[in-house]
Amino acid sequence: MKYILDANGLDKGPEVVIAAGKRAVKEGMDITIIGKESIRDQVNMSGCKFMLATEEISTEEKNPAFAIRKYKDSTITKGLYALKNGEFDAFVSGGSTGAVLAGGTLIVGRIPGVKRSALTIPIPNVNGKLSYLLDAGANVECTPDMLYEFAVLASNYVKSAKGIENPSVMLINNGIEEEKGSSLTKEAYQLLKNSNLNFKGNLEGRYIFDGQSDIIVTDGFSGNLILKCLEGEFIFINHLIKKSAMENFFNKIAMLVLKKSFKRNFSVLDSNQYGGVPLLGLKKVVIKAHGSSDECAFYNSILAARDAHESGMIESITNIFAKEA
Amino acid sequence: MKYILDANGLDKGPEVVIAAGKRAVKEGMDITIIGKESIRDQVNMSGCKFMLATEEISTEEKNPAFAIRKYKDSTITKGLYALKNGEFDAFVSGGSTGAVLAGGTLIVGRIPGVKRSALTIPIPNVNGKLSYLLDAGANVECTPDMLYEFAVLASNYVKSAKGIENPSVMLINNGIEEEKGSSLTKEAYQLLKNSNLNFKGNLEGRYIFDGQSDIIVTDGFSGNLILKCLEGEFIFINHLIKKSAMENFFNKIAMLVLKKSFKRNFSVLDSNQYGGVPLLGLKKVVIKAHGSSDECAFYNSILAARDAHESGMIESITNIFAKEA
Numbered sequence: 001m002k003y004i005l006d007a008n009g010l011d012k013g014p015e016v017v018i019a020a021g022k023r024a025v026k027e028g029m030d031i032t033i034i035g036k037e038s039i040r041d042q043v044n045m046s047g048c049k050f051m052l053a054t055e056e057i058s059t060e061e062k063n064p065a066f067a068i069r070k071y072k073d074s075t076i077t078k079g080l081y082a083l084k085n086g087e088f089d090a091f092v093s094g095g096s097t098g099a100v101l102a103g104g105t106l107i108v109g110r111i112p113g114v115k116r117s118a119l120t121i122p123i124p125n126v127n128g129k130l131s132y133l134l135d136a137g138a139n140v141e142c143t144p145d146m147l148y149e150f151a152v153l154a155s156n157y158v159k160s161a162k163g164i165e166n167p168s169v170m171l172i173n174n175g176i177e178e179e180k181g182s183s184l185t186k187e188a189y190q191l192l193k194n195s196n197l198n199f200k201g202n203l204e205g206r207y208i209f210d211g212q213s214d215i216i217v218t219d220g221f222s223g224n225l226i227l228k229c230l231e232g233e234f235i236f237i238n239h240l241i242k243k244s245a246m247e248n249f250f251n252k253i254a255m256l257v258l259k260k261s262f263k264r265n266f267s268v269l270d271s272n273q274y275g276g277v278p279l280l281g282l283k284k285v286v287i288k289a290h291g292s293s294d295e296c297a298f299y300n301s302i303l304a305a306r307d308a309h310e311s312g313m314i315e316s317i318t319n320i321f322a323k324e325a
Numbered sequence: 326m327k328y329i330l331d332a333n334g335l336d337k338g339p340e341v342v343i344a345a346g347k348r349a350v351k352e353g354m355d356i357t358i359i360g361k362e363s364i365r366d367q368v369n370m371s372g373c374k375f376m377l378a379t380e381e382i383s384t385e386e387k388n389p390a391f392a393i394r395k396y397k398d399s400t401i402t403k404g405l406y407a408l409k410n411g412e413f414d415a416f417v418s419g420g421s422t423g424a425v426l427a428g429g430t431l432i433v434g435r436i437p438g439v440k441r442s443a444l445t446i447p448i449p450n451v452n453g454k455l456s457y458l459l460d461a462g463a464n465v466e467c468t469p470d471m472l473y474e475f476a477v478l479a480s481n482y483v484k485s486a487k488g489i490e491n492p493s494v495m496l497i498n499n500g501i502e503e504e505k506g507s508s509l510t511k512e513a514y515q516l517l518k519n520s521n522l523n524f525k526g527n528l529e530g531r532y533i534f535d536g537q538s539d540i541i542v543t544d545g546f547s548g549n550l551i552l553k554c555l556e557g558e559f560i561f562i563n564h565l566i567k568k569s570a571m572e573n574f575f576n577k578i579a580m581l582v583l584k585k586s587f588k589r590n591f592s593v594l595d596s597n598q599y600g601g602v603p604l605l606g607l608k609k610v611v612i613k614a615h616g617s618s619d620e621c622a623f624y625n626s627i628l629a630a631r632d633a634h635e636s637g638m639i640e641s642i643t644n645i646f647a648k649e650a
Binding site: 226 | 465506507529535551552553557558559566568583
């Protein structure tokens with residue numbers, strides 16, 4: 001299995017990608033890093049192969065689909081073409097989510113029968129396990145059959161790559177009753193209910209950490225909103241904890257005692273530690289790593305690519321959509 | 326000014342309403358409590374007046390509009406008719422949100438020109454102040470002009486009842502750029518941008534605690550989702566804190582030291598402490614208290630009713646919509 005890693009796009013620079021690639025090479029993996037001339041020597045020294053791409057798509061890029069077409073020699077465009085052409089089995093990038101999504105669809109292409117690809121994000125739960133939420137923002141406006149399709153894609157991903165048999169599916173809604181919600185959620189509910197999926201009904205935002213479901217389905221606007229609000233509240237609560245610690249001398253000492261445990265336990269809410277997430281529905285494995293990834297997180301993204309590829313997820317999804325067609 | 330309080334609907338029972346009413350009477354307020362025969366004596370002893378309502382609308386009621394019509398002698402239906410008929414100036418209820426919303430619209434009625442009424446929820450921020458988010462769930466499906474109308478209603482509420490001159494307005498979206506979002510948010514953006522409101526652009530969920538805006542506008546599905554996800558994460562983080570505390574003896578002691586400060590600082594995330602929230606756009610003051618209110622929270626809801634009435638908010642909104650019509 002051959003991997004191609006995008007050197008661009010990370011907050012902490014290409015050094016992170018090179019360090020993670022070096023670690024993967026040591027583990028016997030076949031790694032190529034695509035990036036600018038300036039990193040060639042460093043990449044070669046790391047034991048990874050180097051591929052040159054002279055252009056870069058900014059993470060601030062407002063029109064990612066346009067950028068993919070315009071910057072043909074960017075790491076994302078060139079890397080995804082190399083993936084499509086069979087030179088590699090998986091592409092891992094911490095670059096612009098929009099560009100990776102657009103490039104994945106435009107260059108690699110969707111599995112026949114799949115209407116939209118979707119981003120899946122792991123959500124920790126009180127049982128110490130993970131639920132998988134999608135769409136995390138790839139498709140702002142969704143139809144009921146898209147939500148159904150997301151559930152099919154995620155069920156396969158979770159079964160193949162995570163080894164969960166007959167994963168449960170729930171639908172984000174503003175109430176648990178079947179008749180609740182918008183026209184989108186009401187219709188999607190019926191599609192899911194009448195499917196072969198292990199559908200367990202509506203899920204209110206209040207319960208997303210309760211581990212009631214392996215898969216949590218929602219439209220991309222809501223998925224993005226959920227993740228961003230959770231991120232905002234996490235920062236706000238950390239602010240309140242720090243404020244409490246600073247109130248007096250004893251609090252300061254007590255916080256020093258608790259600090260390590262807090263950091264370790266709170267880390268489940270840090271999306272970084274889960275490595276990258278696959279763009280589901282594409283013909284090849286494309287993994288989106290977090291822009292703020294460190295070496296460990298980016299290495300985990302390479303492992304996510306391996307799991308997705310070796311699990312036979314792509315073949316499994318291809319077969320299912322061939323049957324549904 | 327005369328208040329009517331709904332004895333039903335609170336998790337902790339009518340005793341909470343009676344205790345809060347007693348406190349308000351001591352402060353010189355004119356309080357009537359509407360409820361079942363069984364509480365008549367208790368209410369009379371508290372110094373509040375009693376009004377009999379033999380029926381109750383369950384908080385589990387699936388069709389609130391139907392229940393409002395069916396249970397004519399319920400506290401909500403009868404109480405809202407008494408409000409409408411001029412016997413009272415404000416109605417405060419901790420009962421079914423759906424029933425209070427439906428009853429408010431069907432019985433009390435909207436101010437001429439107002440298409441929909443909306444629920445506003447205070448959101449704490451890092452500056453120690455509050456932002457006001459609406460719609461918190463009254464209108465699941467919204468049009469762009471409804472979002473614009475919510476912004477007008479909230480601007481008036483915040484100005485009149487909270488004394489904030491020229492309050493700022495931001496729109497929940499999945500990116501800050503003008504061209505981002507769903508067709509709903511894109512169109513609402515243009516309406517807000519071209520209005521007389523103090524519109525400051527799009528707001529991502531990540532920043533709702535940053536105090537960038539006095540008013541945060543969104544559709545009722547998203548507003549409900551935001552609040553429920555925040556509630557869920559707050560509970561989850563509390564679970565992680567407790568888990569950390571239980572890890573060893575020193576952590577336990579440290580947590581005992583910090584407990585009080587945590588409780589006090591975290592209380593900003595407890596919607597209870599803000600008392601009730603007004604249903605904006607109605608001809609009279611209707612306050613929805615939290616179902617889990619204690620005496621203090623319910624008393625704060627009575628004060629919220631007083632502030633809303635005395636601020637002249639209703640007259641102000643009436644004038645504005647008369648001009649817009």
